[in-house]
Amino acid sequence: RYEEDFIEHRKSILQIWVNKVCRHPVLSKSDVWIHFVTCTDEKKWKNGKRKAEKDEYVGGNFLYSISVPSQPLDSSDVEQRVDTFTRSMRSFEESVHFMYNRVSETHKRLAGPYKTNWHKMGEACTGLCRSFDVNPSSKNEKVTSALKETAKALHWIGDEHEKLAKKSLDPLLDALYSYKGLLACIPDIVNVHRSAISKLRENEKLAIEGRVSSVDMEKVKEKVDSISYMMLAEIAFQNRELGEDFKNMMATYLETQGEFYMNIGSQLNSLAQKFK
Structure with a gap:
């Protein structure tokens, strides 16, 4: 298994x-x-x-295989945008880790304590039913029958909690697990850009000191801009993906949860009518 x-x-x-x-x-x-x-x-x-x-x-x-716009970039503006993205990803990494742990804990409870508790409630109803059977009475036939059905339904509800863990939480856990791995790689991508910006700053100082020609400085700037354009494109893509992924992720999770509890509520309301 x-x-x-x-x-x-x-x-x-x-x-x-x-x-x-x-x-x-x-x-x-x-x-x-x-x-x-x-x-x-x-x-x-x-x-x-x-x-x-x-x-x-x-x-x-x-970088030799990509084409970027010829428009020069403001390296300070790019740095600020990359720093904002980095802080955002760091926050997401913590949030996703926390949510993964919470969902994982709920998964264990659904298949464990929650399921067991509903089963025990069913057993308790079965015990009440047996007590009524010790001294049978036609006046109590309705409540006895209702208790039998309730015991069976509560046991079924317990089993459904375990199924809910697989249907509703497994997909969410897999998606969060995948994002944990993705977010852990972001610093490596950012570090490539930071190294390029650091090299640019170093050459800017050398240019001021006259140790690097304006032609060479321009070549360095073009290469750094290529990395910056690539970085900004990746930031735009990842931000868009984050929104879409978590929108779909949470919608699916909440739909399955809502469907489950509505079904359970309907079952309990139906059982309540049998005692009236």
Whole structure:
């Protein structure tokens, strides 16, 4: 059972990752990615993998493969926007971690104490029913019958709580787990830009001292602008993704929760009528 759940979890995480890469305006068009998700021939797939491992445009060389607007950027303005994004991502990292722990705890309770408590309530109703059966009376047939149905329904409600954990919380946990990994990578992306800005500032000082020519300074500025444009594009994409992902994530979670509790409420109201 554990292995089945683990496999399903890994499949779900993989699907979330694939969906996210497919939505990325750059990664989704990568030859490596397209080969990875479409090639069905094992030999060709391995050849493609080896070719990708020899790709010259990895790391910093990737910047030679992108085109950016010719309009120069205000490096101070870019720095401020990147710093704001960094603080935002740091806050998200803490919030997602906290929410993941809360949802995980609720998941355990639904399949554990909550389920057990409803089962025990059902057993308590069964005990009351047996007590009525000790001294049967036609006047108590209605309440005895209602207690039997209530005991059965309460046991069913307990089982439904365990199912709710899988239906409502598993998808939320997988999505949050995926985001924990994504947010943990943001500092590495930001550090590339910070290093570039640091290099720019260093060359600006050298230019003032006359140790770097204006031509060389312009070349450095162009390369840093390329990184800045790439960084700003990624910030825009991640901000948009955050909004869409959490909108869909919470809508799905709350819909399944609402459906569950409405169903339980309907069951309890129906049971209450049997005692009247």
